[in-house]
Amino acid sequence: MVNNETVHLEKIDEEEADGGREGKWVKQLIAEHARVTSSQVAKKVVEEWESKWKSMMVKVMPTEYKNVLINAQKLKPHLSLFQVFLSQLTPVGFVKKICIDAIESETHQNGKANGHHEKANGHPQPAPHQNGHHKENGHHHKENGHANGHHKENGHANGHHKENGHANGHHNKENGHANGHHPVANGKHLNGKSEAPVKDIEDMVKDEVKKAKAPTDKLRGFMKYKRKADQYRDASQRIKDYKEITSRHNDDELAVQSARCMDCGVPFCQSHNYGCPLGNLIPRWNDLVHKQQWKEALNKLLLTNNFPEFTGRVCPAPCEGACTLGIIDSPVAIKSIECAIIDRGYEEGWIVPTVLHTRTGKKIAVIGSGPAGLAAADLLNKQGHIVTVYERSDRIGGLLVYGIPNMKLDKALVQRRVDLMAREGVTFKTNANVGVNVDEDQLLQENDAVLLAIGATWPRDLVIPGRELNGIYFAMDFLEHNQKLMLSNTEHTSREHHFNAQGKDVVIIGSGDTSTDCLATAVRQGARSVTTFALRPPASASRSDDNPWPQFPHVFKVDYGHEEAMVHQSRDPRMFKTSTSRFIGENGRVVGVETLDICWKTDPQTGRLSSSLVPGSEKQLKADLVLLAMGYAGPETKIFQKKLGDVAKDGRGNFRADTTTFRTNQANVYAAGDCRKGQSLVVWAIDEGRQAARQIDIDLMGSTSIPKSGGVL
Numbered sequence: 285m286v287n288n289e290t291v292h293l294e295k296i297d298e299e300e301a302d303g304g305r306e307g308k309w310v311k312q313l314i315a316e317h318a319r320v321t322s323s324q325v326a327k328k329v330v331e332e333w334e335s336k337w338k339s340m341m342v343k344v345m346p347t348e349y350k351n352v353l354i355n356a357q358k359l360k361p362h363l364s365l366f367q368v369f370l371s372q373l374t375p376v377g378f379v380k381k382i383c384i385d386a387i388e389s390e391t392h393q394n395g396k397a398n399g400h401h402e403k404a405n406g407h408p409q410p411a412p413h414q415n416g417h418h419k420e421n422g423h424h425h426k427e428n429g430h431a432n433g434h435h436k437e438n439g440h441a442n443g444h445h446k447e448n449g450h451a452n453g454h455h456n457k458e459n460g461h462a463n464g465h466h467p468v469a470n471g472k473h474l475n476g477k478s479e480a481p482v483k484d485i486e487d488m489v490k491d492e493v494k495k496a497k498a499p500t501d502k503l504r505g506f507m508k509y510k511r512k513a514d515q516y517r518d519a520s521q522r523i524k525d526y527k528e529i530t531s532r533h534n535d536d537e538l539a540v541q542s543a544r545c546m547d548c549g550v551p552f553c554q555s556h557n558y559g560c561p562l563g564n565l566i567p568r569w570n571d572l573v574h575k576q577q578w579k580e581a582l583n584k585l586l587l588t589n590n591f592p593e594f595t596g597r598v599c600p601a602p603c604e605g606a607c608t609l610g611i612i613d614s615p616v617a618i619k620s621i622e623c624a625i626i627d628r629g630y631e632e633g634w635i636v637p638t639v640l641h642t643r644t645g646k647k648i649a650v651i652g653s654g655p656a657g658l659a660a661a662d663l664l665n666k667q668g669h670i671v672t673v674y675e676r677s678d679r680i681g682g683l684l685v686y687g688i689p690n691m692k693l694d695k696a697l698v699q700r701r702v703d704l705m706a707r708e709g710v711t712f713k714t715n716a717n718v719g720v721n722v723d724e725d726q727l728l729q730e731n732d733a734v735l736l737a738i739g740a741t742w743p744r745d746l747v748i749p750g751r752e753l754n755g756i757y758f759a760m761d762f763l764e765h766n767q768k769l770m771l772s773n774t775e776h777t778s779r780e781h782h783f784n785a786q787g788k789d790v791v792i793i794g795s796g797d798t799s800t801d802c803l804a805t806a807v808r809q810g811a812r813s814v815t816t817f818a819l820r821p822p823a824s825a826s827r828s829d830d831n832p833w834p835q836f837p838h839v840f841k842v843d844y845g846h847e848e849a850m851v852h853q854s855r856d857p858r859m860f861k862t863s864t865s866r867f868i869g870e871n872g873r874v875v876g877v878e879t880l881d882i883c884w885k886t887d888p889q890t891g892r893l894s895s896s897l898v899p900g901s902e903k904q905l906k907a908d909l910v911l912l913a914m915g916y917a918g919p920e921t922k923i924f925q926k927k928l929g930d931v932a933k934d935g936r937g938n939f940r941a942d943t944t945t946f947r948t949n950q951a952n953v954y955a956a957g958d959c960r961k962g963q964s965l966v967v968w969a970i971d972e973g974r975q976a977a978r979q980i981d982i983d984l985m986g987s988t989s990i991p992k993s994g995g996v997l
Contacts, residue, residue: 287332292345296338296884307338316557319943320992343537502574505543511614512541514623516844519851523807526690529844530597538573538624541617544609545570551977552606553618556994558607558834561971562588562676563994566603566618566913573621582629585622588991590659590970592628593697596623598688601965604835612954630700636698637707644668646984651718653965654682656957658705659735659973663789663990667981673710676717679771682739683966686959689801691808692844695771728927733980736919736939737973740958742915742967746793750867755874759798759863759913766805785811789906791877792816793864794913797843802911804845808895815905817862819895823882830891848886863897872908879903919959928953938962946976954980 318326331829435812572581607615653675742759785806795818849857868876918937932940939955956976957969981988
């Protein structure tokens with residue numbers, strides 16, 4: 285039975301002019317359900333989708349929500365869908381204001397009553413800001429926060445931006461943070477006195493931490509307290525070193541931030557598709573941090589995440605993008621709290637090696653020591669198997685060591701985790717290039733299972749006139765050489781000098797996270813100028829209608845490297861809607877690039893963007909060093925010449941492995957991480973490594989205690 289007064293029943297795609305996007309989305313959800321649960325019914329629905337099931341699907345549309353959608357169309361472009369939604373449904377923002385006003389009013393009345401009481405008893409009342417009253421906002425910190433969107437300094441929008449901008453449309457979302465916006469800091473103190481310009485609007489409001497010296501209000505924390513994520517160090521200072529760019533919260537600040545978690549009935553922050561792929565128990569450890577039960581919080585965190593010290597620093601935090609509080613306010617600072625938990629665990633000495641005294645006798649080889657390989661090795665070792673990790677480079681860590689600069693992830697943290705795993709029994713072999721100096725067939729014969737976790741490191745090239753010139757390099761080569769020099773504390777050799785940006789005009793083609801890392805590195809090396817090219821236009825300041833919550837917010841942001849470049853050269857380094865047409869050279873070296881503007885148009889029927897080059901828009905820029913940061917085409921598989929070379933590939937060149945079992949077409953050979961999934965996030969690589977380890981354990985032992993993604997309650 286259906287109550288037709290409260291809901292409408294509609295066919296999916298019935299009113300769509302977007303090429304059936306809704307139907308594709310429903311099919312994708314069912315396919316994901318089949319993958320996670322191994323449901324045969326769901327698998328059958330996917331297989332027979334077009335022929336049978338698509339036409340049987342019914343969309344249940346609440347009447348009030350339907351009216352909101354209709355009114356939104358009428359009111360465009362005057363109001364966003366979200367504004368209309370809030371204006372017609374329960375006025376959450378209004379209720380929030382009433383609650384806060386009531387609390388502040390009660391506090392004010394109590395203060396007045398106390399003042400009268402003191403006066404009545406003959407006690408003098410303290411003057412404002414003296415003795416009885418805390419002097420609020422006496423000083424402002426000048427650190428560059430990156431929680432929440434934009435702040436505007438010197439005319440530049442600030443936040444994080446990860447626009448595509450790559451020749452192939454690929455973008456890497458490895459780092460960054462969730463959504464929101466900061467208005468301009470006006471350089472005036474709240475009490476009217478002059479103060480040095482502040483760099484974060486959160487420093488201009490009353491200090492929530494100082495107000496929270498009394499026990500924080502967990503019940504109404506999401507209404508009373510403002511978001512404050514970890515702050516960046518001052519850009520003018522941090523560009524002088526390779527130390528970590530972020531400063532951390534103290535316990536009082538963390539108590540306030542964790543109090544903002546609403547402990548939702550359905551916590552989207554830990555959902556596999558939109559929130560954390562690992563299914564981190566976010567509301568649980570938020571509550572434990574609020575209660576100052578740090579060790580319990582650590583135990584909950586480590587149930588689902590092998591390496592919180594990595595994700596707490598480099599993950600773009602899809603959990604924050606899916607936070608329910610983000611619908612009406614800034615999301616909970618989940619990433620900051622996660623990092624604080626694991627850091628506290630190390631500081632207190634709670635993280636110690638777990639050494640097993642009995643082993644299963646099963647041998648497993650893991651090829652690749654990035655986040656996927658390390659996660660799998662960690663879990664398989666804890667199951668009692670004999671695990672050996674093979675790494676072709678000179679250090680264990682893969683992407684974590686040479687793909688992410690030290691200012692974002694201190695390599696001492698990576699080595700600390702590797703040392704811990706080694707003490708627990710994992711064997712690491714460096715300079716071990718399987719297929720080159722390690723025989724593939726022998727590896728297969730000596731092990732009961734082999735896991736391919738070699739990442740997606742084959743860079744995309746830009747084949748245009750002048751590509752053969754010296755001075756044009758792949759971005760990862762540039763980052764790796766700089767990181768090796770820093771770790772070894774050696775001087776530049778003649779070849780490595782070409783990777784040094786000092787005194788050069790640097791052009792970086794691409795606008796993802798690798799581009800930003802190259803930008804920040806070039807600034808630290810002393811580049812004369814730095815410029816990045818992005819194919820696409822800048823994103824909108826807030827979510828567009830086709831990017832609703834709980835999807836990851838694609839909004840305009842300024843990443844840490846962009847801010848540093850602004851300080852370094854007093855301008856935004858980014859050029860949007862720019863295509864590179866040729867490289868200009870002299871005496872065999874690049875001296876410049878020629879570009880064309882791109883015109884983007886939206887198809888009114890499908891909503892899809894199309895592009896064309898603008899005739900007569902040619903420009904030339906000086907460039908002594910050009911870095912190609914356009915993403916990765918897949919894993920480097922050509923080194924495998926024997927049985928591993930026969931592992932099947934998909935259309936993108938990745939290893940083809942079952943999405944549930946991670947098995948390849950070769951017996952006892954598995955694949956996980958970017959080499960199977962394609963270029964993705966560190967947190968997804970960890971999840972893939974964990975699930976591959978689970979399947980390997982099942983295949984070797986018949987059962988396992990390793991949980992599925994989101995399988996921990």
